[in-house]
Amino acid sequence: MPAYAAKRLLSVFPVLFGLSVIVFLVMSMIPGDPATAILGAYATPENVERINRDLGLDKPLVQQYVIWIGNVLQGDFGRSFALNRPVLDEVLERFQATLVLAGVSLVLCAVIGLLAGVVSAVRQFGWADKVITFVVLAGISMPSFWLGLILILLFAVKWRLLPASGMYAIYGGGDFKDLLLHLILPATTLAVVAAGVIARLTRAAMLEVLRQDFVRTARAKGLPERQVIYRHAFRAAVVSVIPVIGIQAGFVLGGAVYIETVFQWPGIGAMLVNAISTRDILLVQGGVLVVAASYVLFNLAADMLQTMLDPRIRS
Amino acid sequence: MKRLFHRAAFAALLALVGFSPATAQTPPNVLVVGQIAEPKSLDPHAVTATNDFRILVNLYDGLVRYKDGTLEVEPALAENWTISDDGKTYTFKLRQGVTFHDGSEFNAEAVKFNFDRMLKEDHPFHDTGPFPLSFNFSAVEAVNVIDDSTVEFKLNEPFAPFLSNLAYPTGLIVSPAAVEQHGKDFGRHPSGTGPFRFAEWKSNQLVAAERNDAYWDGAPALEAVVFRPITDANTRIAEMMAGGIDIMVEVPPDNLASFRSDANLNVVEQAGPHVWFAILNTKEGPFADKLVRQAANFAVNKETLVNDVLQGTATVAAGPIPPAFNWVESSVEPYPHDPERAKQLLAEAGVENPKITFYVTEGGSGMLNPVTMGAAIQADLQAVGFDVAIETYEWNTFLGRVNEGLEGKADMAEMAWMTNDPDTVPYLTLRTDASPENGGFNSGYYSNPEVDELLAKARTSTDQAERAKLYAKVQEIVHEDAPWLFVANWVQNAVTTAAVQGFKLQPSFLLHLKDVTK
Numbered sequence: 001m002p003a004y005a006a007k008r009l010l011s012v013f014p015v016l017f018g019l020s021v022i023v024f025l026v027m028s029m030i031p032g033d034p035a036t037a038i039l040g041a042y043a044t045p046e047n048v049e050r051i052n053r054d055l056g057l058d059k060p061l062v063q064q065y066v067i068w069i070g071n072v073l074q075g076d077f078g079r080s081f082a083l084n085r086p087v088l089d090e091v092l093e094r095f096q097a098t099l100v101l102a103g104v105s106l107v108l109c110a111v112i113g114l115l116a117g118v119v120s121a122v123r124q125f126g127w128a129d130k131v132i133t134f135v136v137l138a139g140i141s142m143p144s145f146w147l148g149l150i151l152i153l154l155f156a157v158k159w160r161l162l163p164a165s166g167m168y169a170i171y172g173g174g175d176f177k178d179l180l181l182h183l184i185l186p187a188t189t190l191a192v193v194a195a196g197v198i199a200r201l202t203r204a205a206m207l208e209v210l211r212q213d214f215v216r217t218a219r220a221k222g223l224p225e226r227q228v229i230y231r232h233a234f235r236a237a238v239v240s241v242i243p244v245i246g247i248q249a250g251f252v253l254g255g256a257v258y259i260e261t262v263f264q265w266p267g268i269g270a271m272l273v274n275a276i277s278t279r280d281i282l283l284v285q286g287g288v289l290v291v292a293a294s295y296v297l298f299n300l301a302a303d304m305l306q307t308m309l310d311p312r313i314r315s
Numbered sequence: 316m317k318r319l320f321h322r323a324a325f326a327a328l329l330a331l332v333g334f335s336p337a338t339a340q341t342p343p344n345v346l347v348v349g350q351i352a353e354p355k356s357l358d359p360h361a362v363t364a365t366n367d368f369r370i371l372v373n374l375y376d377g378l379v380r381y382k383d384g385t386l387e388v389e390p391a392l393a394e395n396w397t398i399s400d401d402g403k404t405y406t407f408k409l410r411q412g413v414t415f416h417d418g419s420e421f422n423a424e425a426v427k428f429n430f431d432r433m434l435k436e437d438h439p440f441h442d443t444g445p446f447p448l449s450f451n452f453s454a455v456e457a458v459n460v461i462d463d464s465t466v467e468f469k470l471n472e473p474f475a476p477f478l479s480n481l482a483y484p485t486g487l488i489v490s491p492a493a494v495e496q497h498g499k500d501f502g503r504h505p506s507g508t509g510p511f512r513f514a515e516w517k518s519n520q521l522v523a524a525e526r527n528d529a530y531w532d533g534a535p536a537l538e539a540v541v542f543r544p545i546t547d548a549n550t551r552i553a554e555m556m557a558g559g560i561d562i563m564v565e566v567p568p569d570n571l572a573s574f575r576s577d578a579n580l581n582v583v584e585q586a587g588p589h590v591w592f593a594i595l596n597t598k599e600g601p602f603a604d605k606l607v608r609q610a611a612n613f614a615v616n617k618e619t620l621v622n623d624v625l626q627g628t629a630t631v632a633a634g635p636i637p638p639a640f641n642w643v644e645s646s647v648e649p650y651p652h653d654p655e656r657a658k659q660l661l662a663e664a665g666v667e668n669p670k671i672t673f674y675v676t677e678g679g680s681g682m683l684n685p686v687t688m689g690a691a692i693q694a695d696l697q698a699v700g701f702d703v704a705i706e707t708y709e710w711n712t713f714l715g716r717v718n719e720g721l722e723g724k725a726d727m728a729e730m731a732w733m734t735n736d737p738d739t740v741p742y743l744t745l746r747t748d749a750s751p752e753n754g755g756f757n758s759g760y761y762s763n764p765e766v767d768e769l770l771a772k773a774r775t776s777t778d779q780a781e782r783a784k785l786y787a788k789v790q791e792i793v794h795e796d797a798p799w800l801f802v803a804n805w806v807q808n809a810v811t812t813a814a815v816q817g818f819k820l821q822p823s824f825l826l827h828l829k830d831v832t833k
Contacts, residue, residue: 030712031715031716032711032712032714032715033715036714036715036718037711038363038445038447039363039447040363040364040679040680040714042447042450043714043715043718044754044755044756045751045754046754047447047450051445051447054442054444054445055445079499082355083355083356084355084356084358084361084500084502085500085502085503090518094518094519149549149550149553152550152553152557153553156553156554156557156559157553157556157557160557160558163557163559164550164554164559165545165550165553165559166520166543166559170341170342170345170347170521170523170541170543171341171342171345171541172342261546261547262547262550263550264519264543264544264545264546264547264550266518266519266520267519270519270546271519274352274353274546277709277711278711279711
């Protein structure tokens with residue numbers, strides 16, 4: 001398995017290289033340019049030319065790319081035009097925040113999704129199943145930014161239980177409890193849709209497994225029902241759900257773009273939106289590469305986990 | 316299973332109740348300001364956005380500044396100044412004993428360093444730019460140190476807006492020692508002479524600044540100010556209602572009414588030098604005819620736009636020069652809403668159902684509510700017989716298309732400007748020589764030699780009374796020629812909690828927090 005993992009890890013690099021070419025091309029193809037974004041209404045040709053010269057954007061596109069990739073190979077991701085700050089500093093700082101948010105909501109959606117799926121499969125057509133199916137459907141159908149705003153209005157404005165936005169309190173915060181308080185609303189919002197998807201798949205997988213012979217055998221042996229479900233059926237069903245959780249990781253990272261904006265979470269999603277609108281090519285590159293790499297790694301981890309849990313794939 | 320379910324529900328409830336509520340409280344004597352975006356940089360020479368200026372004027376001073384509540388200039392780091400008779404030499408006597416927050420001394424050398432860094436490409440720290448608004452000082456030929464507390468600016472031609480430009484954030488004075496120390500990262504480690512000293516910048520979370528006890532103009536009462544970027548307007552409003560911020564700027568028009576009726580909040584308003592208009596293509600198409608341009612101005616119901624679409628957050632514009640420049644004595648009244656007169660003018664011009672392509676943007680600096688405004692304008696124009704097709708573009712793309720000129724593409728385009736001197740907008744957008752091919756913003760190709768001459772005269776005169784008369788004349792002629800559809804002058808607003816005292820908005824759109832208490 002280590003060989004397989006290493007191979008998968010190496011395959012990340014061509015993916016990232018291809019991606020960087022595409023991002024570079026797309027960013028230079030869309031109308032508008034960084035100089036206009038910086039200058040706003042003052043973007044005269046003369047001023048634009050001056051700024052482009054200062055930023056090195058007057059060189060041919062291919063040359064710009066070669067310079068960039070050369071620097072990247074030496075660990076230099078360049079400076080953000082708009083923020084006038086090293087790309088790597090900004091990306092890493094912001095990615096940490098996203099990782100916290102996405103990580104927590106991924107765990108949250110996996111736990112909620114699996115639990116809800118199992119319950120509704122075991123109680124198929126019972127009241128718990130009906131309630132869960134309804135909630136899941138509602139969760140999947142709700143636009144996440146809308147849900148986020150509703151949660152803010154209820155928990156922050158009306159009841160004043162939780163902070164409305166941000167990652168830490170302005171003053172006196174900064175500890176773990178403070179972070180946790182700020183995490184509850186955005187992480188829940190982000191987890192709802194993904195949890196719904198996982199719940200539906202878990203329910204289907206569980207229903208299929210529960211009808212199989214080994215479950216009947218387990219019951220016939222006289223094992224307690226709880227043991228039958230969690231020891232035997234769940235373990236078999238979860239194998240097919242795990243890759244979906246890996247894919248949901250991508251969804252959660254993508255969803256972070258809206259959620260971070262709604263909750264003013266200082267993560268990479270909100271950063272990318274801003275960077276694209278200011279045509280901050282190098283910052284977009286840095287951000288996309290980090291997000292893509294982490295997506296690939298999440299999926300790799302899910303695959304590995306599946307392989308570990310399912311002996312059939314291992315051989 | 317049931318037990319498990321109950322246990323989970325109970326745990327969730329406990330988690331909520333167990334945490335102490337009312338976390339959203341701002342600390343005493345610290346003012347938390349809700350901003351619309353994260354600043355780009357805290358180097359005043361490197362930024363262009365009002366959002367950034369609002370922070371910067373609290374960290375830095377300029378040689379001069381705008382007098383409270385006006386756009387007139389008064390001394391700041393310069394105690395006084397003289398202007399030579401030919402209007403080409405400005406000599407400033409500097410305030411003594413002022414130090415930058417990093418401890419280095421403010422003197423004539425520091426002033427020279429600031430302007431040389433911006434303007435001279437061979438300056439050792441010019442590469443800490445780019446400096447997008449440095450053209451505000453393009454008339455500056457040389458900055459000379461006469462002695463430690465005297466500095467002289469040599470201009471290549473008389474330039475009336477010079478003092479006003481010095482009072483603008485591009486003229487704020489940064490610490491040369493800090494620039495030398497931090498180089499390109501100065502924007503993240505700012506050091507000035509202002510009432511608050513920079514303390515901390517957490518990316519996309521906050522910029523904090525603490526009281527400068529040694530401030531030359533009296534230390535502020537507040538212990539610190541914190542600027543929080545909250546990009547989403549709905550979230551910003553929620554934070555204001557939840558008590559997470561003390562002040563919120565740029566309240567969306569739709570929320571103003573509910574804030575007004577809340578006894579715990581105060582709404583503050585102030586007209587500023589802003590103008591919202593639609594550029595008309597005077598070179599080709601229907602708007603090449605002055606009568607058709609005037610018809611458009613009569614056709615559009617500006618009162619409805621400012622009162623209903625913008626909910627009273629703007630007033631109707633009469634011409635290119637905003638009323639915030641109250642020293643310009645103009646008696647020009649806005650075009651009234653008169654659809655009959657519009658139809659009559661169209662008939663007079665001999666055009667029937669003229670086809671118009673109208674560029675609308677999705678949003679942008681000072682654009683207020685461009686999509687709805689565009690649709691309302693379209694409806695009013697259609698009502699008198701125009702046939703208007705709207706094309707909508709994202710702001711950056713929009714600027715690219717409009718700034719290169721409307722010829723061959725469109726007949727009208729939305730636009731807005733905020734300035735500090737009545738010279739800027741007409742000079743950049745209405746002069747014959749300001750056409751796009753000459754690097755100007757006259758995207759509608761308006762040309763009137765009389766206006767050109769008046770503008771040239773007004774910008775070289777150093778007599779304020781004379782300038783006032785010249786700009787009044789410009790306002791009158793341009794109103795009559797109607798190269799734009801004149802729409803609105805923005806009234807900026809902010810909302811504060813009742814505990815905040817002494818807070819004022821300035822016509823300059825800057826946000827001075829020195830005299831605020833809480």
